[in-house]
Amino acid sequence: MSPLHPQVPPMPIKVEPLLYSICDYQFPNNPTCRKCGTEEETSVHILCECEVLASLKHTYLGSCFLDPEDIRVLGVRAIWNFVKVTGLL
Numbered sequence: 542m543s544p545l546h547p548q549v550p551p552m553p554i555k556v557e558p559l560l561y562s563i564c565d566y567q568f569p570n571n572p573t574c575r576k577c578g579t580e581e582e583t584s585v586h587i588l589c590e591c592e593v594l595a596s597l598k599h600t601y602l603g604s605c606f607l608d609p610e611d612i613r614v615l616g617v618r619a620i621w622n623f624v625k626v627t628g629l630l
C-alpha cells in the first residue's frame with residue numbers, strides 16, 4: 542500500500558442507496574417543477590407561471606401570476622423571501 546494512496550475500504554452496500562437518494566434530492570435529473578409537476582422548473586415558471594405557487598406569489602410578490610417584465614421591478618428581498626417559503630432551495 543502506497544502512503545500517498547492509502548487504500549480506502551469499499552463502501553458498505555447498504556449505504557449506497559442512501560447516497561444515491563441524497564444525490565437525487567440535491568441534484569434532480571428531472572427538470573419538471575417539483576411543485577406542480579407539469580412544466581419545466583425554470584425561474585420564469587416559478588416566478589411567473591406555477592399555479593401551485595400562486596397564493597405565495599400573491600403574498601410575497603403582489604400578484605398570483607406575473608409577467609417576466611414585472612420581475613424586473615421587484616426587489617431582490619421580495620424574490621428571496623418568496624423563494625425561501627417555496628421550499629425549493
Ligand SMILES: [Zn+2]
Nearest residue numbers: 574576577591
Ligand atoms: Zn410549477
